[in-house]
Amino acid sequence: MPRPIVFSGPSGAGKSTLLKKLFKEFPGKFGFSVSSTTRSPRQGEIDGKDYNFVTVEEFQKMIRENKFVEWAQFSGNYYGTTIASVKQVSDAGKWCILDIDMQGVKSVKQTDLNARYVFIAPPSVNALRERLTGRGTETESSLAKRLAAAAAELEYAETGAHDKTIVNDDLDKAYGELKSFVFEEQ
Numbered sequence: 001m002p003r004p005i006v007f008s009g010p011s012g013a014g015k016s017t018l019l020k021k022l023f024k025e026f027p028g029k030f031g032f033s034v035s036s037t038t039r040s041p042r043q044g045e046i047d048g049k050d051y052n053f054v055t056v057e058e059f060q061k062m063i064r065e066n067k068f069v070e071w072a073q074f075s076g077n078y079y080g081t082t083i084a085s086v087k088q089v090s091d092a093g094k095w096c097i098l099d100i101d102m103q104g105v106k107s108v109k110q111t112d113l114n115a116r117y118v119f120i121a122p123p124s125v126n127a128l129r130e131r132l133t134g135r136g137t138e139t140e141s142s143l144a145k146r147l148a149a150a151a152a153e154l155e156y157a158e159t160g161a162h163d164k165t166i167v168n169d170d171l172d173k174a175y176g177e178l179k180s181f182v183f184e185e186q
């Protein structure tokens, strides 16, 4: 059974960029788990495919029963990734990718998911600031928040919590390193 691969690293380090390349080169090989949420389905959304739609009571019960790898509340709704949803991807023969923060990494480490951990690091904090500014998605306060979180992520990476650290300086070089890591052991 393919082992889940956990991506983490500061916001703006390039996780989405690298994952997009990987999914494009190997279509159908990798998968994301289906998240659970208490928000109502939007038109066209399918239960079990887009999200697992559950009630607040169910979600809270699942939290108590430690069913989640990670969960959070955004604008009044709960969202989370269950251990079962990660296993479902592996059961289907796909390599499950998780893109999560350090709290999520710590939490996955406490499960029996037997994941592999790759940390995507920026070449420097200044480069990170420039990328986040260049992406055009941040306000001054969200930028400050992300940079503060980045410091904690980098500190956590220094404890050796990950199997591999990839510095995303030159994108093609980083992508090459990522492919070596992803395919070396499965």
Ligand SMILES: Nc1ncnc2c1ncn2[C@@H]1O[C@H](COP(=O)(O)OP(=O)(O)OP(=O)(O)O)[C@@H](O)[C@H]1O
Binding pocket: 009, 010, 011, 012, 013, 014, 015, 016, 017, 018, 131, 132, 134, 135, 168, 169, 170, 171, 172, 174
């Ligand atoms: N090697 C690179 N060199 C220069 N710019 C890059 C590189 N990799 C990614 N970028 C750019 O940096 C910005 C942040 O990248 P991306 O959105 O992939 O980060 P992320 O880690 O997925 O962030 P988040 O966690 O916020 O989703 C994007 O504008 C992207 O185009």
